Amino acid sequence: MSRSALRVSLLLLAVLGRAGAGSEHVGQDPPHSSEQGPGHSHWSYEDVEHWGVVYPDCARTSQSPINIDVAKTIFSPHLRPIQLSGYSLPANQKLKLSNNGHTVVLELPESLAITGGYAQQYRAVQLHLHWGSLMGPGSEHTISGHRFAAEIHVVHYNTKYESFQKAMVQPDGLAVLGAFLEVGPRENPYYQEIFEHLNEIEAEGEEVMVSGFNIAGLLPANLKFYFHYNGSLTTPPCYQTVKWTVFNQTVLISREQMSTLARSLRNEDSEPLQNNYRPVQGLNGRWVLASFQTTLSVEKPIPPGRDGSATTEGHSSSSFHAGDVLAVLFGVLFAITALAFLLYIYKHRSQNARLDSPTKSKVIYTAASTENTV
Ligand SMILES: [Zn+2]
Structure with a gap:
């Protein structure tokens, strides 16, 4: 009796300790950021290791992006499917597409919102992309060490705050939906709505008005399976105010589209705008939740020959x-x-x-x- 009681107590302590640490971190830190708006700052991906000198938050411990080690994610049955509303826009509604020197940005009307999957409601602000070059992939997040060709971020702010600018400094201020882009056999008509205008915004600061379309088409069809963690804007000022959703399903675009993305834009030095992704940041005790039971998360034999x-x-x-x-x-x-x-x-x-x-x-x-x- 006393031995079993001791064993149970120890196990309970261990489990409660880990669960406590997890919820604490998940509750605390969140974020993301080329979402700055018009104010332009002179950082670049070439000095990514020194962002923290001018933007101290970039040197903090709950930064994004991260590598999502699927075997270490925690299945949470409470994570409901992400629900979007207002994402289908009529063609007569014009949206501003611009080159800010770091990425291509599509501004979004506030009528777009996340209405399910998060504890609170979030309004859309803008979306943008991260990519590599003709030589290699350029997603920001990686999955068990794998980097995808490109990554889309749809940036939202919590409706309990007046504006994106006010929300971006609040711990629960932002929600970013991220999805990976891969090369597939067909042209993606939704991405073409953006890519067909890239040659009009080749230089930094250029912008063009584009017709509205179904923005949800840029995201995966399956919004039920995703990873969730608290992190930061992936560009200066790196505020740790983003509740991240990274979808498990990828989005396919054609090889030609991927090439168009990698070749069309130029940065502030008039050089090709490529490899605009930040290296993965340390987890530092944070937990990554999964909305689904991954096959990798069940106990299995330790594979030989690994570290x-x-x-x-x-x-x-x-x-x-x-x-x-x-x-x-x-x-x-x-x-x-x-x-x-x-x-x-x-x-x-x-x-x-x-x-x-x-x-x-x-x-x-x-x-x-x-x-x-x-
Ligand atoms: Zn981003």
Whole structure:
């Protein structure tokens, strides 16, 4: 009994400790940012390691992007499908498309909103892209070390704040939807609505008005499967105010479209605007939640020939779900069974003693009722 109780206590402590650390981090940090608006600043991806000198938040510990190690994500059944409203725009509604020297930005009307999947409501502000070059991929987030060809970010702010500018400095101010772009067999008509205008905004600061279309077409069809974590704007000022959603399903565009994206724009030095992604940042204890049960998150044998510490970590983390929870469950069941058994013994001993000592009858009654409920 005492040994099982000790085991259960230790397991409970371990699990509660980890769960506490997780929720604390998830609640605390969130974010993202080429979403600055017109105010232009003179940072570049070439001095990405020094952003923190001028923008101190860039040197903090809950930054984005990150590598999402799928085996270490935590399945959360509470993460509901992302729901969008107002994303389908009529062609007569014109949107500003611009080259800000860091990326291509499509400004979005406030009628676009996230209405499900987050605890609060968020309004859209703009979307933009990150990409590589003709030589290599350029997504910002990576999945278990894999970098995708490109990545779209749709930036929103919490409706409880008056404006994007006010929301971007609040811990729960921003929500960014991120999705990966890959090369597929066909031209993507939604992305073509943007790409066909890139030759009109080749130089930094140029802008053009484009016709409205179904903005949701730029995102994956499946908005149920995603990863969620708290991070930052991925460009200066790197505010740690973004609740990130990174979709599991990718979006396909044609090879020609990918090439158009990588070749069309120029930066402030009139050089090709390429590789506009920030290196992945440390997790520093943050947890990445998954809205779905990944096959990698179940306990499995440690693959041979991998880095020792990494596999050990991965193993303990992946066993959290199946392993630790089941261990606690069985531990508790074992404790209850042991308790019932002891009560049963106690009852019989008390019954035997009743002949000698009538005052124990009350205890016998209690023990019997406990036994009945077990
Ligand atoms: Zn971005």
